[in-house]
Amino acid sequence: MTLLDTMIQLGKNARAASRAMAKASTATRNQALLLIAAAIRRDAAVLTAANQRDLAAAAASGLDAAMLDRLTLSDKSIAGMAEGLEQVAGLPDPIGEISNMKFRPSGIQVGQMRVPLGVIGIIYEARPNVTIDAAGLCIKSGNATILRGGSEAIHCNRALARLVAEGLSGAGLPADAVQVVDTTDRAAVGALITMPEYIDVIVPRGGKGLIERLMRESTVPMIKHLDGICHVYIDDKADLEKAVNIAFNAKCHRYGTCNTMETLLVASAIAPQVLPLLAVRYAGQQVELRTDAHAAAILAGYPHLTDATDADWSTEYLAPILAVKIVSGLDEAIDHINTYSSKHTDAIVTEDYSRALRFLREVDSASVMVNASTRFADGFEYGLGAEIGISNDKLHARGPVGLEGLTSLKYVVFGHGEVRQ
Amino acid sequence: MTLLDTMIQLGKNARAASRAMAKASTATRNQALLLIAAAIRRDAAVLTAANQRDLAAAAASGLDAAMLDRLTLSDKSIAGMAEGLEQVAGLPDPIGEISNMKFRPSGIQVGQMRVPLGVIGIIYEARPNVTIDAAGLCIKSGNATILRGGSEAIHCNRALARLVAEGLSGAGLPADAVQVVDTTDRAAVGALITMPEYIDVIVPRGGKGLIERLMRESTVPMIKHLDGICHVYIDDKADLEKAVNIAFNAKCHRYGTCNTMETLLVASAIAPQVLPLLAVRYAGQQVELRTDAHAAAILAGYPHLTDATDADWSTEYLAPILAVKIVSGLDEAIDHINTYSSKHTDAIVTEDYSRALRFLREVDSASVMVNASTRFADGFEYGLGAEIGISNDKLHARGPVGLEGLTSLKYVVFGHGEVRQ
CATH class of the missing domain: 3.40.605.10 (Aldehyde Dehydrogenase; Chain A, domain 1)
Structure with missing residues (x-):
């Protein structure tokens, strides 16, 4: 046979x-x-x-x-x-x-x-x-x-x-x-x-x-599940404490999982406040930050700082590495996510009602979150009782x-x- | 370019x-x-x-x-x-x-x-x-x-x-x-x-x-929509009038549509009653009947009678032609349908509650009906308001x-x- x-x-x-x-x-x-x-x-x-x-x-x-x-x-x-x-x-x-x-x-x-x-x-x-x-x-x-x-x-x-x-x-x-x-x-x-x-x-x-x-x-x-290039966008109307907690948890809770954040987007108006606070947390875990020039200037002196290349925006590190980009605001954040995300899970941190609704509607990913860690994208956390996998597809199960x-x-x-x- | x-x-x-x-x-x-x-x-x-x-x-x-x-x-x-x-x-x-x-x-x-x-x-x-x-x-x-x-x-x-x-x-x-x-x-x-x-x-x-x-x-x-090999099964607990009306309508309402019946299955216990009644209706439309030997014996004298071959059970005629097969009962009907149906639309005619429920559950088709013409499988008839097509697939839209x-x-x-x- x-x-x-x-x-x-x-x-x-x-x-x-x-x-x-x-x-x-x-x-x-x-x-x-x-x-x-x-x-x-x-x-x-x-x-x-x-x-x-x-x-x-x-x-x-x-x-x-x-x-x-x-x-x-x-x-x-x-x-x-x-x-x-x-x-x-x-x-x-x-x-x-x-x-x-x-x-x-x-x-x-x-x-x-x-x-x-x-x-x-x-x-x-x-x-x-x-x-x-x-x-x-x-x-x-x-x-x-x-x-x-x-x-x-x-x-x-x-x-x-x-x-x-x-x-x-x-x-x-x-x-x-x-x-x-x-x-x-x-x-x-x-x-x-x-x-x-x-x-x-x-x-x-x-x-x-x-x-x-x-x-x-x-x-x-x-x-099918392809990969997890997940984003957190910290809006300039974000609550600073929520932003730091969520961005830290989404990266550092576990490095090898598909719902781990790989790119952090920060609105330029809040970056000078939030990035230094986050740097303290990330430094404790020796997280390497790969940043654009604007973020690098704010983070000057961070011990594990590297210049981001274009490839970083579409890399799933599964490691203590994080790409960081400063954006002008919500529109640029949504554009970046819809261009580079693997359509797995993306989150916004904001206290602004209208921006939260726009992010939920316009980000084309399987899970879209407001003020929660991307690590929640999981069958048990969602109450499905069990999970056969996480689908990046749009047809049938998403x-x-x-x-x-x-x-x-x-x-x-x-x-x-x-x-x- | x-x-x-x-x-x-x-x-x-x-x-x-x-x-x-x-x-x-x-x-x-x-x-x-x-x-x-x-x-x-x-x-x-x-x-x-x-x-x-x-x-x-x-x-x-x-x-x-x-x-x-x-x-x-x-x-x-x-x-x-x-x-x-x-x-x-x-x-x-x-x-x-x-x-x-x-x-x-x-x-x-x-x-x-x-x-x-x-x-x-x-x-x-x-x-x-x-x-x-x-x-x-x-x-x-x-x-x-x-x-x-x-x-x-x-x-x-x-x-x-x-x-x-x-x-x-x-x-x-x-x-x-x-x-x-x-x-x-x-x-x-x-x-x-x-x-x-x-x-x-x-x-x-x-x-x-x-x-x-x-x-x-x-x-x-x-x-995608592949083809429509749709069945009507007339159970021996069927109401004769409903059976004749449904089997006639499912074949003769329109010949070229994908939800038209192509094979009629009849329980042997009711075949001697129902087939002669149906033959009168089909004869009026000059429908060719391609039958197994058992049905041929009952329909002897029908003007457009042919012996069915195995190929008839999996042919979408889109024409005034109907394959007819006598089955022993519900189990054989479900087996035949799950083997030869294109999983589009299949119907049972019966007054038996338990058999109706079994047919609904066990026939693996996109539309499964009790006591209704297969011609109802349609977006407008189902109340969808509009229809882009009919899917034979199981994933996503069915x-x-x-x-x-x-x-x-x-x-x-x-x-x-x-x-x-």
């Missing part, structure tokens, strides 16, 4: 399983989640052993420390996977909800029903916990899924796949509702993204290089994607024998 | 115009629509003259009668374009609506704002009225658009483009908010579908061949696509200085 045959078989299995999932009751899907959680707790030692094999191979092949860290399953992360499934089981069921049923002049009643998307392909790095997070969200939302995790996690993912299949079967659901691609051959990804007849949507989670390749090659629609993002609305019509005149 | 340069320039113009459109007020966008409508009425003779040039060229090149018919602008269709714009101006504005603003434990308040998608590329056949319909829906929904109509309508589309630009400018909006691709070079389509940096979504309206090409080649997301389908929901956060803990 060639790799392509194998992938087509996975696709056919998933399509068949998706039909059973779509009609499974809320209780059945929740039962599967709880059975999987119990199996993970029971087999923690098995999972740890499988993870040790992955870690040994990864260390031998010279994987870097950060990747080894993400690959590692601790006792705590194993318990976390089980708890995550239990939390998802406790969320409201999005499936089957019927809304907006309205009578039309013809006599028919028309509304919409929320239904699963069908089959979801998820492509991610060597992070075993994502296998369980993704499986849990797909089961809860009535979808079948094909999971393609980083090959370094293959032993752990195989062990997890067995537990997921056990839980699905135990609840009377098809084990094929969650399939793990059991090969380290990278061509599997190429097959997965070109099977629109079997896969309804691809959710890629990974670096920019992977996503850009998928954008070129995929014939299956994607819910921003943090929870269970609803894995569903679709179809039209339902209640008739009484009506025919078209 | 090469064609690609020209297309890139159109893209840049559209992107710039989209920002002005996104912040334009409801009144301004409606004013543009009304000014365009008035200009169309004023220049009806100019439009007719331009259309005559197109028609003469098309007749000389041997265009078939149906295409000539669609290309023709009558006085009535010119008035219809103006009226359509006035109706769209009267619809509620979807843009700027803020919903579900909820406080979170952190203190931030999170909800969603409906905003334009940005730039919409529309590719369609030689139907001048689509130029105005599409322009109107894009202006109303705050989007910029690039229109690529069939080359046979180029003179008429140029004349319409001038009137649209006049109306936009008159309302103070950028004329580039609606641009018509002013070349008959087919390579323009290839450029349009591979400019994701300038175009946010492609809406193709055309034959299956065009759509399949775009699916292979487009790197821009699409809202089924008839109105103004909301041309918008996106972004998250908005009202904060009070909150930072992430």
Whole structure:
């Protein structure tokens, strides 16, 4: 059997399983989640052993420390996977909800029903916990899924796949509702993204290089996260304390996350007041500031000061580095953001009502905030209960994607024998 | 300037115009629509003259009668374009609506704002009225658009483009908010579908061949309509009169529309009663019935009877031809539909409550109906006010696509200085 045959078989299995999932009751899907959680707790030692094999191979092949860290399953992360499934089981069921049923002049009643998307392909790095997070969200939302995790996690993912299949079967659901691609051959990804007849949507989670390749090659629609070049704009009508707290938190709360601020824009009228206050905070964290000439003049003497180049306005540092630009006011700030932002999350700090409304309306990003840290752009902080990723796309799901993002609305019509005149 | 340069320039113009459109007020966008409508009425003779040039060229090149018919602008269709714009101006504005603003434990308040998608590329056949319909829906929904109509309508589309630009400018909006691709070079389509940096979504309206090409080649997301293989299933608990009326209307109301029934499924227990009644109605319209052996036995003597082949279950006839299959009951009907349907519109006729609910839930199509003709799957019948097309996709817009389908929901956060803990 060639790799392509194998992938087509996975696709056919998933399509068949998706039909059973779509009609499974809320209780059945929740039962599967709880059975999987119990199996993970029971087999923690098995999972740890499988993870040790992955870690040994990864260390031998010279994987870097950060990747080894993400690959590692601790006792705590194993318990976390089980708890995550239990939390998802406790969320409201999005499936089957019927809304907006309205009578039309013809006599028919028309509304919409929320239904699963069908089959979801998820492509991610060597992070075993994502296998369980993704499986849990797909089961809860009535979808079948094909999971393609980083090959370094293959032993752990195989062990997890067995537990997921056990839980699905135990609840009377098809084990094929969650399939793990059991090969380290990278061509599997190429097959997965070109099977629109079997896969309804691809959710890629990974670096920019992977996503850009998928954008070129995929014939299956994607819910994708590209990068996070997030801005905070401090307006001249900002409250100084809020401005300093937000701009510090948005940069320094965590450096490696996509909702971290990468560029700070400051209105020229407030820059002489706010930048020195911020400099004190940033200096304590040794944040490098890459600034335009105007900001450099105000920040003269700051210990980690560099001249910004044009490239800095479109760089996602994921590090203690911040681009800083002085702007004349709101219009220039919005222009800069709509030009350089990755359309992820952007915030204004202001006490001016009209400017706040204009920023909310005119900044074309998935999350737009007034007087709050960009770090809040997150499925849990937004109350979605869980998150499969954050979408930079405008179609379908935008921003943090929870269970609803894995569903679709179809039209339902209640008739009484009506025919078209 | 090469064609690609020209297309890139159109893209840049559209992107710039989209920002002005996104912040334009409801009144301004409606004013543009009304000014365009008035200009169309004023220049009806100019439009007719331009259309005559197109028609003469098309007749000389041997265009078939149906295409000539669609290309023709009558006085009535010119008035219809103006009226359509006035109706769209009267619809509620979807843009700027803020919903579900909820406080979170952190203190931030999170909800969603409906905003334009940005730039919409529309590719369609030689139907001048689509130029105005599409322009109107894009202006109303705050989007910029690039229109690529069939080359046979180029003179008429140029004349319409001038009137649209006049109306936009008159309302103070950028004329580039609606641009018509002013070349008959087919390579323009290839450029349009591979400019994701300038175009946010492609809406193709055309034959299956065009759509399949775009699916292979487009790197821009699409809202697309593939085909309409629609089913009616007559359950053995159906009311006979409703069944006959619906199955007759779904086939014979109009043959060439995508929501016309192409396959009739009949439960074996009711087939001996219902098929002879239906045969009388279909015979009056000389409908050819392509049936399985079981149905053929019941319909023996019907004047236009043919044996169905496997290909009939997946053929969109758009003609007075109907595939007929006897099924054992609901399960087989749902299986058949989920296998052969184009996921457009499918209906059940039954008086059984539980079967109706199962059909609604389990049939994986954009519109699912109980006791109503599939011909109701339409933006106007559903109360959307207008329709840019009907989507067979599951992501974003599914089924008839109105103004909301041309918008996106972004998250908005009202904060009070909150930072992430």
